Amino acid sequence: MVFVHYFALRGFLLILLGALLIAKPAGAQQPALKLMPMPSSVQAGTGSLRVDSSFSVALTGFTEPRLERSVERFLQQLARQTGIPLNFKPAKSGQATLVIRTDHPGKEIQEVGEDESYSLEVTPAGAKLTAPTPLGTLHGLQTFLQLVDVSSDGFRAGGVTIEDRPRFPWRGLMIDSARHFIPLEVLRRNLDGMEALKMDVFHWHLSDNQGFRVESKRFPKLQELGSDGLYYTQDEIRDVIAYARDRGIRVVPEFDMPGHSTSWFAGYPELASAPSPYKIERRWGIFDPAMDPTKESTYKFLDQFIGEMANLFPDQFFHVGGDEVNGKQWDANKEIQQFMRAHGIQNNQTLQAYFNKRLQPIVEKHGKSMIGWDEILDPTLPKDVTIQSWRGQASLAAAARQGYRGILSNGYYLDLGWPASRHYAVDPMSGDAANLSPEEQRRILGGESCMWSEYVDAENIDSRIWPRNAAIAERLWSLPDTRDPASMYARSYFIATRLEWLGLTHRTSYWRMLHRIAGAAAPEEFAALETLTAQLEPVKDYTREQTAPAEPSSLTPMNRVVDAVPLESDAGRRFGELVDRFIGTSCLDADAGARLRAQLTAWRDNDARLEPLAERSFLVGEVAMRSRDLSALGAMGLAALDAIAKRQPASEAWKTQQLATIEQLKKQKAQLLLMPVPAVGRLVEAAGGGTCMGVK
């Protein structure tokens, strides 16, 4: 009976699948809109607008040089996207293909909460983009670029009516250019990426134990002794700020204090809470040096320094860091202890609060609003202070309840190696924040993804930020019900390609690093290496520190497989989806079955092809164990498929043994995870019984 049932069901499903397969090409001719972040309102229109060499853009209403440059940049980007030569100058007449109307100027210094909305209407006859301010216009141009795609009849933008505005006013990306120096051209291309994803804050982490990256004319020993010569001049910084402003992006500088400040002390040891000498820290972690909050000379220095920097950075916000002070220097300093007793300061947390209470008026005096990490939160600080929460959503909600504005970064740490879907699920308004009053909720300005740079340099930083950052950008811009990970991944794959056109190197740099790892490999050997690395991801969270073969530092070469492979494996995720699709049809989907078999066979045979290269290259040799693991995984999956094909459930003993192996394979080796392991585990389960064996 079971078998009859099974075959009847199978026949039915095969017909169904056949119908689905036939339907696919036709459906595929009108692909879903590949917009990211998804606008708040999209209404599909009829027809589409042709993009050819006659394409033109006119600026009407308010205009300014920034908007003219943005149109020129838009046309250059459109030419790159399509390969069609275009005239890059804005058209003079209102008869252009795309007519823009901007109502009025934006603020001279871009502010939090300016109107960023826009409307975009595309018909076969032309396109209209209207926005109250230049910020909306900039966003609308990016949306238009995403609408243009190759079609069966030239390049076209699908007919559509879009009304769009951001959910949060603060949508940031923090880049740490202290631990590894990040060159200007890398920052610029990431600003281009931010513009494409409608992010509006570049939070620039400019000083830390490992480096002081800004030229100070008032205190030149900061960069001279604190940077190995790797710092940004004030002219360069002004250029970056102008570049960002052109793209609707604010630049918020961070100078981390009183901790994370060893690099300051290399030139100015008198700021520290313990005697000199100091030199730049090369290792990673939390270190003892901290500013002395009890000396007046500290505040005198900071007054002058912040005055200089407040002049250099026009943004309203000034980030003072404030995180991870371990207090050891304070504990060991008798004068500080005496000061604490004299002022009734009972612990280091209160001492830091004292520091912040001294710091805040200095920041305010220079016309800025102070922002810092969770640790600065103290009810005695004025309500003008903003909290950036790296510790969790609870502390963000707590700050909002106390009347402070805040932004969320917990859940958005790009360096932890999470899949995009996990970041995507983090919402600034979820958790404790969901219970806030509307007034309190308005204090939550948005969020920021954070790219800490212990394991990031100019070569691999793009692949650590993109495309995962696009998911966070969408979370911060789009409506809360835009949250289907499958849709996000499909659009993100498309956007990732387009980001390479902007000059980002998240894919090409991976490929170049892989060639370095392979050295003078034959093409087939290189292909075998690619087959392996496509399935690998670096270990997650802070496991990399915990599993490091030797103490890592800023001098450690970052040329290993763990430095090269993306933090999220597309191929690994897709394999898992294919397994689920197969099992979801009771293993009747013949196409999925065949593709699984081909993939597993390739893995099984891959190690033999890679082995000679693993012997020649120490960088490949390091992952030889993972290569053997992948081959073992392939063999195991094939055995499971064989059992399924025969509809003969595998023995319990076999299943138990395989699942034990699966558990072993899940562990990191060479700081790498083999991503398809759990999915093969599911195949093993399916081979042991259940619907794939005809048992409901």
Add this chain to the structure above:
Amino acid sequence: MVFVHYFALRGFLLILLGALLIAKPAGAQQPALKLMPMPSSVQAGTGSLRVDSSFSVALTGFTEPRLERSVERFLQQLARQTGIPLNFKPAKSGQATLVIRTDHPGKEIQEVGEDESYSLEVTPAGAKLTAPTPLGTLHGLQTFLQLVDVSSDGFRAGGVTIEDRPRFPWRGLMIDSARHFIPLEVLRRNLDGMEALKMDVFHWHLSDNQGFRVESKRFPKLQELGSDGLYYTQDEIRDVIAYARDRGIRVVPEFDMPGHSTSWFAGYPELASAPSPYKIERRWGIFDPAMDPTKESTYKFLDQFIGEMANLFPDQFFHVGGDEVNGKQWDANKEIQQFMRAHGIQNNQTLQAYFNKRLQPIVEKHGKSMIGWDEILDPTLPKDVTIQSWRGQASLAAAARQGYRGILSNGYYLDLGWPASRHYAVDPMSGDAANLSPEEQRRILGGESCMWSEYVDAENIDSRIWPRNAAIAERLWSLPDTRDPASMYARSYFIATRLEWLGLTHRTSYWRMLHRIAGAAAPEEFAALETLTAQLEPVKDYTREQTAPAEPSSLTPMNRVVDAVPLESDAGRRFGELVDRFIGTSCLDADAGARLRAQLTAWRDNDARLEPLAERSFLVGEVAMRSRDLSALGAMGLAALDAIAKRQPASEAWKTQQLATIEQLKKQKAQLLLMPVPAVGRLVEAAGGGTCMGVK
């Protein structure tokens, strides 16, 4: 008997093959030197030199800022190659890892025939590079970079003693920046590529019918009306020249005259042989406009213009073009006809010789030596003139016999789409030149590859030049017996990867263009497109003009598959090699057979995977026929393999029919050739009889 013989042979061969396969990994641990161009003398030493973060370079003997910059650039490149952080400053002590000794300075303006030799010795204890002049030092540094590769124990340079010098003093690359404007950064990265391959002349084709690309301060209408605003300022040109000099490269400017000069006439129609108006030519081909060689005002203009340019370009040589004057304007101009009669000039060729005889003293007066294309060759010109032969080796030899120096470009036209091996086989000293006396042979200075830019722009130019240009560079540098194409291809594959590290985009740009063609394709669809395009090459020679669907021009988008795919398909060549290897073992090589089967199966099944995308994208749709051809080819190859596997010779009728299909498939479609067609034809032949069927 045949069968017994067959199986006995088969058993023997299988054992032999097994032994070869086992031997492979061991042999592979000491890969052949991947040097390109191959040095004139290489002696393998013992052991190898470790490259780690302590690596340092010292300059001894003569030094100069150029050498210091070259060392800094070398160290940056070494850091990029290895991923190891290095100190980029030259070491002060002689105790460095690599000690350089340069004997004396080079010429202030680099000259043809300066000593470019160097010696390089690498031992486990260190490396020594010695050279008479900075040019040799520059070359030696490039050789060292090529020696460094990943090993089983870190990055290492193999122990070796190299004595090296170029065979020819003139090893050039011509880039046409007139037909399509080529931006500065593209030129710079190609100069980097030239340095890596030890080429020493950048021939800059700066004016043609389609554009005048240099700023003239004396005659500003040249660029103002002749360039669409796309020209190089004099400051930019000086920068390019300095950049080139730093890399041991001379810059020879070309201003093509009296033909190929429409763009001059846009601003200065009085120079032409027919009345105005003129505007920039948009189409390709040979056009009528030519300077009027009979008017004194022409020479007055040229005297002033050449005077200005002679000041701007320091090189000793000044290229005056001189090619392809069709004479139609001269024929139609009564005053010119009258002048010819008055001066006894009987035909246009003699009129052009008259022009050149007037031009040469002007060039000489401004301190330059005149060089031009074949057409300027005339025995009445002084022997100081140099001939660049695009027409053939015979004219080069003829010039040498008449006492003129010459360089070869016939056989080195990169735009014709030849495989590297075909360029590689062209030797400036072969053909007629082989019969020259030693003195005459010395007049042959070398050669130049030429990148004419009808179908080339900033996006795809790198893939039209590289890696094929490396084969030409080797031909011009290395000894004539360095001519094994297999070795050249193996080294070129490796060098191609390294050129990407220099910023060249021959591979990454292909990938980006393919994504544009695919649009919002699913990953599997994109993979299907890649499978197809890997086997395609653009049509050869001048077939592209002849098969153009519409008259092409400088305004035609270059976004088609024919613009994206490399001019030589590595995958296609390798498939052919695999077929030959298989047939060469009487079809007994089981590994080759299995790989062929896998490849052919993938092709057979590929069209079904690509079809939905071909319906959605017109750019994929254009190659849909080639996709069906590839699938048909796969099916045909599989049928041949089946017959071979069964050792049952296919029928004559089948063979005839298949070979007729093969002939059809060899033809271009969408201006594309399907490269594996001939190799599948060989499989069909093998299935029809011969050793694969056990018949000797």
